[in-house]
Amino acid sequence: MTSSIMTSPILDVRNLSIAFSTKKGAITAVKSVSFTIDPAQTLGLVGESGSGKSVTSLALIGLLEDNADVFGEIWFRDPGVASNSPGAQPVDLLSLSLEERRKYRGRLISMIFQEPLTSLNPVYTCGDQLMEALKLHQDLDSREIEARAIALFEEVKLPEPKQVLGRYPHQLSGGQQQRVMIAIALAGNPAVLIADEPTTALDVTIQSTILDLLRDLQSSRGTAILFITHDMGVVSQIADRVAVMYKGDLVEIAPVYDLFADPQHPYTQGLLNCRPRPHKQLRRLPTVSDFMEVNDDDDSDNQYLVATVRTKEQRDELLAEVDSSEVEAHRIALMQQQPLLTVKNLTKAFPVRHGFLGKKTEFRAVDSVSFDVFPGETLGLVGESGCGKSTLSRCLLRLIEPTSGSVHFSGNSVLDLGSQDMRKLRREMQIIFQNPYGSLDARQTIGSAIMEPMRIHGLGGDESQRRSRVADLLERVGLDATVMNRMPFEFSGGQRQRICIARTLACEPKFIICDESVSALDVSVQAQVLNLLKDLQQDFNLTYIFISHDLSVVKFVSDRIMVMNQGHIEEIGPAEVIYNSPEKPYTQQLIAAIPDAKLEDIRQRQMVSA
Numbered sequence: 001m002t003s004s005i006m007t008s009p010i011l012d013v014r015n016l017s018i019a020f021s022t023k024k025g026a027i028t029a030v031k032s033v034s035f036t037i038d039p040a041q042t043l044g045l046v047g048e049s050g051s052g053k054s055v056t057s058l059a060l061i062g063l064l065e066d067n068a069d070v071f072g073e074i075w076f077r078d079p080g081v082a083s084n085s086p087g088a089q090p091v092d093l094l095s096l097s098l099e100e101r102r103k104y105r106g107r108l109i110s111m112i113f114q115e116p117l118t119s120l121n122p123v124y125t126c127g128d129q130l131m132e133a134l135k136l137h138q139d140l141d142s143r144e145i146e147a148r149a150i151a152l153f154e155e156v157k158l159p160e161p162k163q164v165l166g167r168y169p170h171q172l173s174g175g176q177q178q179r180v181m182i183a184i185a186l187a188g189n190p191a192v193l194i195a196d197e198p199t200t201a202l203d204v205t206i207q208s209t210i211l212d213l214l215r216d217l218q219s220s221r222g223t224a225i226l227f228i229t230h231d232m233g234v235v236s237q238i239a240d241r242v243a244v245m246y247k248g249d250l251v252e253i254a255p256v257y258d259l260f261a262d263p264q265h266p267y268t269q270g271l272l273n274c275r276p277r278p279h280k281q282l283r284r285l286p287t288v289s290d291f292m293e294v295n296d297d298d299d300s301d302n303q304y305l306v307a308t309v310r311t312k313e314q315r316d317e318l319l320a321e322v323d324s325s326e327v328e329a330h331r332i333a334l335m336q337q338q339p340l341l342t343v344k345n346l347t348k349a350f351p352v353r354h355g356f357l358g359k360k361t362e363f364r365a366v367d368s369v370s371f372d373v374f375p376g377e378t379l380g381l382v383g384e385s386g387c388g389k390s391t392l393s394r395c396l397l398r399l400i401e402p403t404s405g406s407v408h409f410s411g412n413s414v415l416d417l418g419s420q421d422m423r424k425l426r427r428e429m430q431i432i433f434q435n436p437y438g439s440l441d442a443r444q445t446i447g448s449a450i451m452e453p454m455r456i457h458g459l460g461g462d463e464s465q466r467r468s469r470v471a472d473l474l475e476r477v478g479l480d481a482t483v484m485n486r487m488p489f490e491f492s493g494g495q496r497q498r499i500c501i502a503r504t505l506a507c508e509p510k511f512i513i514c515d516e517s518v519s520a521l522d523v524s525v526q527a528q529v530l531n532l533l534k535d536l537q538q539d540f541n542l543t544y545i546f547i548s549h550d551l552s553v554v555k556f557v558s559d560r561i562m563v564m565n566q567g568h569i570e571e572i573g574p575a576e577v578i579y580n581s582p583e584k585p586y587t588q589q590l591i592a593a594i595p596d597a598k599l600e601d602i603r604q605r606q607m608v609s610a
Contacts (some may be wrong), residue, residue: 009036010079010224011060011109011192012090016072018055018064029055031248032072037192039079040218042225044239044256046232046271048288048522049493051245053228057194060226061111062093062101070094078108079191079222107137107188114197116177120169126180127165130187137188152183157213174385175206182213189221196228203384203549208593211238230522232271233552233595236260236602244268257602266291273319274527276556278579278594281327284534285527285556286318324576331559331574339372340511340543341396346370346405348388348395365391367567368405373511378537378544380558380575382551382590388567389547393513396545397429398422409511427457430509434516436496440488447484450474450503457507473502476539477532494525501532511543519548530557552594555579563587 018030030052037043045053058064060074077090093101113119121129130149134140140148146165153161156179169177178198185193195214199207215238218225229235235242236256243253244265252265263269270288348366353359366388373379381389395402398414407414409429417425433439440449450470453459460466471481477498488496497517504512514533518526534557536542548554554561555575562572563586570584582588 008038008077009075010039010077011037011226012073012075012077013056013060014073014075016056016059016070016074018052018059018071019069020065021067021069026069029248030059033245033248033250035243035250035253037224037226039191039224040222041240042214042218042227042238044235044242045226045228045245046230046235046242047245048230048271048524050247052248053230053245054196056245057111057196057226057228060093060192061105061109061194062098063105063111076104076109076192106133106190108190109192109194110185110188110190111194111196112178112181112185112198114200116174116181117169119181120177122169125166125168126172127167130165130180130184133184133187149183152186153180155186155217156180156183157209158183173206174202175209178202178206178210179213182210182217186217186221190223192224192226193217194226194228197230198227199234200229200231204551204593204595205384205589207234207595208237214238231275231595232260232523233275233597236597237595237605240606244271257599257606260597260602261599270524272597275523275597276527276530276552278552278555278591278596279598280319281322281324281576282556283320283322284531287527287531288524289528290318327576328574334374334377334559337374337376340375340410341373342406342408343372343396344370344406346392346395346407347403348391348400349403364567366395366402369564369567369569371562371569371572373543373545375510375543376537376541377560378546378558380554380561381545381547381564382549382554382561383564383570384549384590386566387564389549389564390515392564393431393515393545393547396513397426397431399431424457427453427459427507428510429513430504430507430511431513431515432497432500432504432517434519436493436500436520437488439500440496442488445485445487446474446491446499449488449499450484450506453503453507459506459508469506470502473505474499476505476536477502478528492525494521494529497521497525497529498532501529501536505536505540509542512545514544514546516548517546518553519550526553533557550594551579551590552596563590 014034016030016033017028019026019028033056035043045056047053059070064070072094074093075090076093093104127149130152131145134145134148138148149165150161153164158164158176158179172180199210202210214225217223227235227238239256241253242256242259244251244267246267252259252263252268259268260272263272267288270286270291273286274288276285346366346369347364349362349364352361352363369392383389394400396407402415409425412425414425447467447470450473451466454466454469460469470484474481474484479495479498491499518529521529530553537544546554546557558575560573561575561578563570563578565586570586571578578587579591582591
């Protein structure tokens with residue numbers, strides 16, 4: 001391949017605009033966006049939910065719905081065609097018929113979707129689904145197709161690739177499912193790979209291995225990658241250039257080091273600063289609203305309007321760190337109290353049968369766990385998926401019954417309480433679940449959902465007083481009291497999580513378990529909710545167990561951190577000590593996998609890949 005071809009963009013998007021026809025008229029989702037991607041280059045496309053990232057990617061591959069109107073040009077150049085061949089000239093994909101477009105989709109331009117379980121067919125084996133793609137894109141006989149499928153599974157580093165051919169998606173871990181998706185995307189040997197949030201739902205360690213895999217595949221194949229994410233830390237690990245989208249506009253595009261060293265647009269500045277940085281101990285997280293003026297006419301999470309000009313002093317104040325001696329003094333004061341929660345040798349075992357008539361054994365999801373939680377403390381609980389975090393939290397509240405051990409809360413033996421007494425105790429012990437979409441009844445108004453626990457526990461006085469209390473709670477979590485008559489579907493994810501928090505506070509609890517309560521949110525909305533949880537803790541003297549697989553988030557909110565692995569507690573200690581001086585290799589592995597977005601790390605990666 002000649003150098004002139006190598007320096008020409010493989011994908012050249014010019015003035016791309018996308019509008020959707022609705023009953024209320026046309027809605028413009030993407031507004032005259034232009035960018036290029038070179039061979040073997042990764043362009044990171046970042047922004048919050050609703051910014052237009054995924055819509056842009058679906059337009060590139062031709063998967064938008066029928067009500068979408070697409071304007072502009074998408075020029076694609078096939079790098080596998082010789083420079084003197086008639087097919088060497090770029091083709092505008094938008095000018096092609098549907099049948100002509102299919103020749104490019106999947107073979108030359110392929111896509112990895114965000115959630116592998118919704119993309120993989122549960123009734124077909126992983127091998128069947130990969131071989132189906134190979135039959136479509138490769139001229140091979142059945143024996144060659146099976147050999148090629150095994151080779152692709154080996155290339156994406158799946159263990160026992162031959163055995164994976166016969167396994168169903170549910171029999172694989174989340175990281176392995178994503179590797180199967182990547183193998184299917186590679187079946188046509190694409191020149192451009194679109195990765196739409198491929199690591200969002202994964203643990204930081206698995207996320208790190210997937211990013212390493214994509215870099216290795218790009219190096220060996222020369223594939224161009226469009227990597228879509230809302231996480232600036234992740235994009236710092238993989239992108240060569242970064243394009244930032246906001247409300248359908250491309251507001252900034254630059255080489256990755258330049259963008260992180262000197263972001264030009266206030267929206268980019270906000271995205272970079274609102275994610276917790278584990279090497280800094282901030283009192284509060286900056287939010288995008290600190291860098292953009294708020295549009296009061298827009299009641300969504302992404303309601304920012306225009307730039308807010310800040311002086312250096314104001315920016316320094318936003319990023320002010322807490323003095324370490326202050327943090328240590330606060331922690332010591334907390335631990336001089338009597339524990340609010342004491343857990344000793346807690347175990348939860350599940351029966352496992354091997355085969356239809358096989359031997360019955362037990363799996364210990366939580367194995368002899370002991371710890372204390374002190375009034376007003378936030379104990380962070382961190383570990384990978386499957387380590388036992390959520391099972392432990394449900395055992396503490398007796399949402400599932402432990403196998404053995406003891407749990408004492410405010411001097412009461414939780415495991416010895418009858419159903420009536422346990423119901424009373426649950427008013428003081430609450431949980432905020434991970435998914436705000438599944439936590440609210442779709443048929444119930446917001447006001448009714450928040451008022452329901454008051455009715456159950458006889459709190460708040462009469463109905464008029466309860467409605468007044470609902471209004472106060474909504475305003476306390478940053479929502480207007482007038483929304484109480486609206487339905488859950490009318491709110492964004494961040495707003496729904498605020499509603500769930502308000503409903504939890506309606507019970508007037510002492511102790512709240514936050515089970516991955518911010519992991520499904522955009523980083524800017526995540527910052528708002530984390531700040532809110534800290535404010536509420538001060539105002540209501542709340543005690544938290546904060547569960548997450550993201551150690552950077554846990555470190556920001558926690559006084560102490562407890563690391564869990566395969567049902568055991570690996571180590572527990574002050575947040576700063578656990579992060580800066582971890583004792584156990586497992587903890588060291590978790591910390592090493594955090595995408596920290598340090599400039600020196602970005603520079604080093606660029607030097608290695610150059």
